Amino acid sequence: MTTIDAKIPKGPLAEKWKEYKAHQKLVNPSNKRRLDIIVVGTGLAGASAAASLGEMGFNVLNFCIQDSPRRAHSIAAQGGINAAKNYPNDGDSVYRLFYDTIKGGDYRAREANVYRLAEVSNSIIDQCVAQGVPFAREYGGLLDNRSFGGAQVSRTFYAKGQTGQQLLLGAYSALSRQIKKGSVKMYSRYEMLDVVIIEGRARGIIARNLVTGKIERFFAHAVVIGTGGYGNAFFLSTNAMASNGSVAVQVYKKGAYFANPCYAQIHPTCIPVHGEFQSKLTLMSESLRNDGRIWVPKKKEDAEAIRAGKLKPTQIKEDDRDYYLERRYPAFGNLVPRDVASRAAKERCDAGFGVNATGLAVYLDFSEAINRLGKDVVAAKYGNLFQMYEKIVDENPYETPMMIYPAIHYTMGGIWVDYELQTSIPGLFAIGEANFSDHGANRLGASALMQGLADGYFVLPYTIQNYLADQIRVPRLSTDAPEFVAAEKEVNDKVKKLMSVQGKRSVDSIHKELGHVMWECVGMGRTKETLEKALARIKEIRKEFWSNVYIPGDGSLMNNELEKALRVADFIEIGNLMALDGLNREESCGGHFREEYQTEEGEALRKDDKFSYASCWKYAGEESDPELIKEVLDYEFIVRQQRNYKS
Amino acid sequence: MEKSINITLKVWRQKDAKAKGAFETYKLDGISTDTSFLEMLDILNEKLITERKEPIAFDHDCREGICGMCSLYINGHPHGPDEDVTTCQLHMRKFKDGETITVEPWRLAAFPVIKDLMVNRNAYDQIIQAGGYVSINTGGVPDANAIAIPKPIADEAMDAAACIGCGACAAACKNGSAMLFVSAKVSQLALLPQGKIEAAARAKAMVAKMDELGFGNCTNTRACEAECPKSISISHIARLNREFLCAKIKD
Ligand SMILES: Cc1cc2nc3c(=O)[nH]c(=O)nc-3n(C[C@H](O)[C@H](O)[C@H](O)COP(=O)(O)OP(=O)(O)OC[C@H]3O[C@@H](n4cnc5c(N)ncnc54)[C@H](O)[C@@H]3O)c2cc1C
Ligand code: SF4
Ligand code: FES
Numbered sequence: 001m002t003t004i005d006a007k008i009p010k011g012p013l014a015e016k017w018k019e020y021k022a023h024q025k026l027v028n029p030s031n032k033r034r035l036d037i038i039v040v041g042t043g044l045a046g047a048s049a050a051a052s053l054g055e056m057g058f059n060v061l062n063f064c065i066q067d068s069p070r071r072a073h074s075i076a077a078q079g080g081i082n083a084a085k086n087y088p089n090d091g092d093s094v095y096r097l098f099y100d101t102i103k104g105g106d107y108r109a110r111e112a113n114v115y116r117l118a119e120v121s122n123s124i125i126d127q128c129v130a131q132g133v134p135f136a137r138e139y140g141g142l143l144d145n146r147s148f149g150g151a152q153v154s155r156t157f158y159a160k161g162q163t164g165q166q167l168l169l170g171a172y173s174a175l176s177r178q179i180k181k182g183s184v185k186m187y188s189r190y191e192m193l194d195v196v197i198i199e200g201r202a203r204g205i206i207a208r209n210l211v212t213g214k215i216e217r218f219f220a221h222a223v224v225i226g227t228g229g230y231g232n233a234f235f236l237s238t239n240a241m242a243s244n245g246s247v248a249v250q251v252y253k254k255g256a257y258f259a260n261p262c263y264a265q266i267h268p269t270c271i272p273v274h275g276e277f278q279s280k281l282t283l284m285s286e287s288l289r290n291d292g293r294i295w296v297p298k299k300k301e302d303a304e305a306i307r308a309g310k311l312k313p314t315q316i317k318e319d320d321r322d323y324y325l326e327r328r329y330p331a332f333g334n335l336v337p338r339d340v341a342s343r344a345a346k347e348r349c350d351a352g353f354g355v356n357a358t359g360l361a362v363y364l365d366f367s368e369a370i371n372r373l374g375k376d377v378v379a380a381k382y383g384n385l386f387q388m389y390e391k392i393v394d395e396n397p398y399e400t401p402m403m404i405y406p407a408i409h410y411t412m413g414g415i416w417v418d419y420e421l422q423t424s425i426p427g428l429f430a431i432g433e434a435n436f437s438d439h440g441a442n443r444l445g446a447s448a449l450m451q452g453l454a455d456g457y458f459v460l461p462y463t464i465q466n467y468l469a470d471q472i473r474v475p476r477l478s479t480d481a482p483e484f485v486a487a488e489k490e491v492n493d494k495v496k497k498l499m500s501v502q503g504k505r506s507v508d509s510i511h512k513e514l515g516h517v518m519w520e521c522v523g524m525g526r527t528k529e530t531l532e533k534a535l536a537r538i539k540e541i542r543k544e545f546w547s548n549v550y551i552p553g554d555g556s557l558m559n560n561e562l563e564k565a566l567r568v569a570d571f572i573e574i575g576n577l578m579a580l581d582g583l584n585r586e587e588s589c590g591g592h593f594r595e596e597y598q599t600e601e602g603e604a605l606r607k608d609d610k611f612s613y614a615s616c617w618k619y620a621g622e623e624s625d626p627e628l629i630k631e632v633l634d635y636e637f638i639v640r641q642q643r644n645y646k647s
Numbered sequence: 648m649e650k651s652i653n654i655t656l657k658v659w660r661q662k663d664a665k666a667k668g669a670f671e672t673y674k675l676d677g678i679s680t681d682t683s684f685l686e687m688l689d690i691l692n693e694k695l696i697t698e699r700k701e702p703i704a705f706d707h708d709c710r711e712g713i714c715g716m717c718s719l720y721i722n723g724h725p726h727g728p729d730e731d732v733t734t735c736q737l738h739m740r741k742f743k744d745g746e747t748i749t750v751e752p753w754r755l756a757a758f759p760v761i762k763d764l765m766v767n768r769n770a771y772d773q774i775i776q777a778g779g780y781v782s783i784n785t786g787g788v789p790d791a792n793a794i795a796i797p798k799p800i801a802d803e804a805m806d807a808a809a810c811i812g813c814g815a816c817a818a819a820c821k822n823g824s825a826m827l828f829v830s831a832k833v834s835q836l837a838l839l840p841q842g843k844i845e846a847a848a849r850a851k852a853m854v855a856k857m858d859e860l861g862f863g864n865c866t867n868t869r870a871c872e873a874e875c876p877k878s879i880s881i882s883h884i885a886r887l888n889r890e891f892l893c894a895k896i897k898d
Contacts, residue, residue, distance in 0.1 A: 051785070055784040068768065068812065071716045075714045075715075085791070087792060126788050127785060130781065132804075141801075162713065169808065172775070173781070176776040177782065188772075241709075277682055277690055279710060388736070392738070461785070506693055508693065558762055
């Protein structure tokens with residue numbers, strides 16, 4: 001049996017990171033120049049890591065799919081970023097941020113990692129302000145905060161509804177400075193297709209130049225993966241179109257563990273699905289729940305009339321509205337965590353109270369806030385989101401409530417990493433949404449940006465040195481090494497195989513089919529039956545894909561359909577892992593809701609005695625199921641409870 | 648209200664950077680007006696694929712108006728006829744039944760076509776690399792609340808920072824000038840105390856890079872401002888000019 005060592009430093013919680021840094025190995029400046037690091041991804045995690053490593057003097061190669069590093073998916077984050085600054089003086093602290101994050105994750109994250117995250121959160125805000133990130137300010141000139149779900153303090157920093165954009169542009173500017181200096185070499189419109197392992201260590205990557213179609217080899221002393229989450233396995237999600245899980249699958253097949261694949265976050269406030277042609281779902285930021293109130297009609301007749309287009313929401317009297325979150329969770333109200341809010345919406349819609357023609361929507365209503373604060377104040381806070389909504393739905397949210405419904409948004413699962421953010425392959429690191437580390441079974445709002453930047457600015461640049469200090473004598477290896485040649489051949493063979501299928505189905509049509517299965521069977525509510533059905537259906541989809549997909553054009557030139565096909569091939573593997581993991585986890589926790597395991601009130605029922613571990617899946621070849629390795633989660637410092645957002 | 652329309656598309660097709668390129672005409676029937684423009688192109692591509700033809704290459708990613716990846720000249724307007732939106736946020740309800748819609752790439756020497764509707768906007772990255780940052784390293788910076796910044800100044804910096812780097816400004820300009828893009832970054836950083844220190848040098852370096860890359864001069868036609876999906880104001884160009892002058896005087 002394989003055992004697992006997360007390399008958590010000994011000692012009291014608050015001392016672990018300090019102790020680690022005090023004793024870790026470092027690389028001296030002249031040696032840094034001789035060490036190459038590949039960073040894949042230019043989102044918050046990748047860009048901040050590449051820039052910081054470049055500043056330190058390492059020789060960095062940075063890759064992204066988009067035409068510019070500035071366009072990584074992180075750019076779309078709207079609401080904000082958490083930090084334990086306690087500027088509003090409302091009782092926040094590093095410990096409270098740590099505690100809220102652990103509790104929000106339904107006690108399925110590592111204490112030591114989460115504490116470190118809370119600890120470095122404040123430095124992130126300092127760093128971003130120094131870069132010129134224009135966070136929202138109060139009239140006194142100091143920084144403003146707002147509230148997000150799962151917290152009773154205001155600790156979220158924001159830049160209108162464009163926080164991700166501003167943070168990413170900050171990291172991108174730091175990255176651009178290093179590109180100019182020559183310490184970072186940027187490879188835009190490149191897609192990593194495999195990792196190269198030499199003598200058990202990650203030593204480079206194989207990547208496809210998306211413009212020329214050429215497959216190329218790159219060496220480095222260490223490889224860092226910051227390629228984001230795999231939510232697009234569901235086809236429709238709030239992720240950007242190119243967001244994918246392929247690198248996670250590539251490294252999994254080379255021996256890195258894939259941890260907790262079934263933990264996916266369904267975000268409660270997205271614009272509902274409107275038709276078969278739809279290509280993605282648009283998020284309406286959680287920050288809207290600061291002032292928006294969520295409701296459905298109290299009476300089924302009203303809901304039916306609304307669905308039939310005979311009644312307008314504004315015609316429903318106050319007494320006939322069911323503000324179900326405020327009713328069920330008086331202490332947190334509309335600001336319960338996402339998993340709780342999403343399930344509550346599904347529960348109401350399943351019970352027949354949903355609105356919109358489809359019955360799959362609830363209202364997010366700003367009339368009370370507009371009356372209380374005035375339209376101008378509401379517009380200043382949320383104007384761009386309201387505009388976005390209006391452009392898509394063609395309704396004015398200042399006048400009629402928004403319609404929203406849950407959608408897949410974020411994946412907590414990902415590549416397993418230890419305390420140093422190193423995967424189970426030496427020399428291979430994973431940061432940001434791509435790893436599994438800090439959010440347990442559910443991520444709190446505004447914590448992904450925090451984690452991505454914590455990893456990239458303040459954690460990885462330290463921990464990677466502990467590894468690289470032993471590598472200073474390793475020369476730059478030639479990419480003619482047999483391992484590079486073999487890895488490139490494998491990639492080429494895969495491309496050829498895909499191009500030669502010449503079947504009847506477009507890549508998108510198969511991706512959509514997979515997405516339907518995922519949403520129906522591995523979505524908000526899962527059971528043994530649905531998960532088994534998913535496994536069977538995914539098997540069929542895999543077969544259909546590899547025997548009936550059609551990719552037009554030439555595989556050795558620019559080819560967008562081929563790019564999509566390579567990603568969909570991996571989404572199929574991820575879908576399979578998600579279902580397998582969900583089936584194994586016979587409990588409900590956070591985003592993983594097994595309908596068989598719920599309390600009488602319909603809340604998630606954890607089984608700490610049996611499932612207090614991270615599920616780490618180890619690849620065992622095409623034909624067999626992967627091996628499950630358990631990283632036991634010891635709660636040394638806090639006592640686990642049933643999550644309670646009622647009182 | 649949702650309805651459906653029939654349209655004719657004239658789309659620029661160009662095999663690669665070196666090929667000559669030409670318009671091709673396609674007919675699409677029964678397009679729901681709730682479809683976004685890019686979803687309409689998805690539908691067309693799906694149709695081309697079933698006919699075993701090569702789909703149209705175009706850039707896109709977030710599909711919610713923030714990444715700046717989508718482009719397209721639609722009926723003579725960068726990002727199409729709707730106001731303050733990117734192409735990905737444009738919906739078919741802005742078009743009439745029976746309409747012919749012309750779709751072209753950005754046309755600009757500094758943004759060469761890669762394939763069909765895709766162009767290379769690397770020049771914008773190079774302009775930022777020339778100086779679009781505050782020269783600080785990670786760590787060792789003061790507390791975020793150490794410097795108070797008046798809210799109106801912070802808000803104006805935020806308005807400038809909203810630029811998504813899409814390139815519509817240069818594409819809209821008859822001179823092919825990138826001034827709106829450059830000024831948005833210069834202005835954002837010049838407004839804030841953190842960026843003020845390097846403001847003049849930054850303006851000079853970024854403008855020099857812009858000239859070097861073959862962008863034209865600004866003659867105040869205001870076409871950029873009119874077409875910018877993020878309503879970046881040309882008042883930033885005035886601030887850029889001031890910083891630029893400062894740099895020149897210091898020389
Ligand atoms: C609409 C939306 C709103 C959000 N709002 C918030 C918020 O308010 N607060 C919050 O904390 N979180 C928010 N999140 C979550 C957060 O934005 C993401 O989790 C986070 O930005 C992920 O950052 P990342 O750096 O890990 O990856 P990403 O930003 O996804 O970047 C991935 C990078 O990897 C590259 N890449 C991927 N695959 C390859 C490959 N094979 N080869 C080469 N390059 C590759 C991509 O090109 C890209 O550069 C939001 C998410 C969405 C979808
Ligand atoms: S200034 Fe406007 S048009 Fe120009 S790149 Fe920025 S957002 Fe696009
Ligand atoms: S696709 Fe991102 S702005 Fe249009």
